[in-house]
Structure formats: C-alpha cells, structure tokens
Amino acid sequence: MKKRIIYYIAICLATLSASSCSKFDNYDAPDQTLKGTVTDVNTGKAVQTEVTGDNTAGTRIKIIELSWSPTATPQFLASFQDGTYINTKIFAGTYRMTVEGAFVPLVQTTPVVDNGKTVEVRGGTTTVDFAVEPFLRVEWVGEPVLNANGTVTATYKITRGTANPLFQQNITDAYLFANGTKYVGNNNFMLAWSTKTTYAGNAANALLGTNQTITTPVLPKTREVYLRIGARIAFGANIYNYNEVKMITVP
Secondary structure: OHHHHHHHHHHHHHHHHHHHHOOOOOOOOOOEEEEEEEEEOOOOOEOOOOOOOOOOOOOEEEEEEOOOOOOOOOEEEEOOOOOEEEEEEEOOEEEEEEEEOOEOOOEEOOOOEEOOEEEEEOOOEEEOOEEEOEOEEEEEOOOOEEOOOOOEEEEEEEEEOOOOHHHOOOEEEEEEEEEOOOOOEOOEOOHHHOEEEEOOOOHHHHHOOOEEEEEOOOOOOOEEEEEEEEEEEOOOOOOOEEOOOEEEEEO
16 A cells, blocks of 8 residues: 555656646647749749758758747758749748859848848748749750660750859869659769769860760660759859759660
8 A cells, every 4th residue: 555655646746747847839830831933034944953951052942030030040941853842831920031052142242132032921822932043054955865885865055044254153064963763963863874074174165055965874774764964163062053854764
C-alpha cells in the first residue's frame, strides 16, 4: 500500500511539473499559400534553374515578415527547375520579398536599386511573380541527337540576357549535364555522362549568338537520360543559367 501511494505521488508531481513548464501556443497554424513564377522580363519565359535553397546555386525567394518585425530573420524558398515556386504553409501577414539567382539583382547597394515587393499574404492564395534579366539565355537549337556510338550531341545557343554592362562578365564555361532523373543540373548530374567546355578569358564572347555543339560520353544502354545545358559568367557565386530539360532514350 505504501509503495502504491508513493507511486501516485510521483505521478502527480511529474504531471504538475510538466504543466508548469509548458507554454500554450495560441497562434493559428500557417494556412496561407504563396506562389509565383520568376520570368525573363524580355521574353516572358520562366527562368530555368536548379532545385536548391543555397545562395550559391539556383533561384531562391527571400521573404521577410514585416508584420512580425521589420528586422525579422529572412526566410528562403527554393524555386523549382521550371522557375515556379510555392509554399502552402505561410502565416497571414505583410511580407517584403525579393528573388536571388543568376540574373541582375533586384536589390543592389551600388548603385542603390530596390525592386523588391511588399505584399499582403491573406485570403488563401497569394501570387507574387518576379520579372528579371538573366545574365545569359541558353537555348536549344533543335533536339539532342543520339549517335550510333551511344553518345548524344546537343546544339545550343548562348546570348546575353541583359544589356547592363555591370553584368556582362566573361562566360567561364558551358556544361552539358546528364542524369538518370528529370532533376538535372550542377547539383544533380552524372559526371561520367556529362561534358564541360571551359573558356579562357573572353574567348566565349565571339561565340555569343552562334550555334554550338557539345557531345556526351558514351551513355548506358536501355535507359532514359535527362539533359540540359548550363552556362555561367564570372560574377558572384558563378550560378548557372539553363535551358529546359530534355529526355532521350538510349536503346
């Protein structure tokens, strides 16, 4: 009997201790959806990218909740490969938003530029699009061609995406990325299937606007291979601009 009383006292003390240390969360769960597309301001097409939340690769949305604090810690939301983004768990409120990636920054300190957006996220779904000037435009010319020896040759064209001379640095390389899934880019590719062309100095400048070809190594048989080309300039984190993903079947 004595042991049973001690046991019940211990249980009660533990329960009281837990209750006294708990804080009730009286905030509603985030139930707003924030979505949009990052597009090329001159072509209207979505800016192709790679999937990452890192500020050294790909496109990411920077969000500051002003209704919480004007100096709140920024949140970052990664874009999908096709230039779209979505978050279905955002608190209702006022947000300051911008976007970062392989394009002319919307917010700059020298010279001072601020093309960010202040938005109200309420009412269910809020769409916020961004129009940017990519450093480079990378375009397919025709379809990738499967060669008899099991390699694939791709034809492409690179042009400047901005006339701003501050963001017209030399092109450092063009990379034909290949992978076994549709997620393909600098952070997702098979090295043994991919090919990189490196340019010294301003050598690539003379190639702008002209058709170029690049060929993979021999690819494994009886599988689907996903391809895309990335090119980048010597600026900042050296982030790639991309064309769309293509799939080819190697019989």
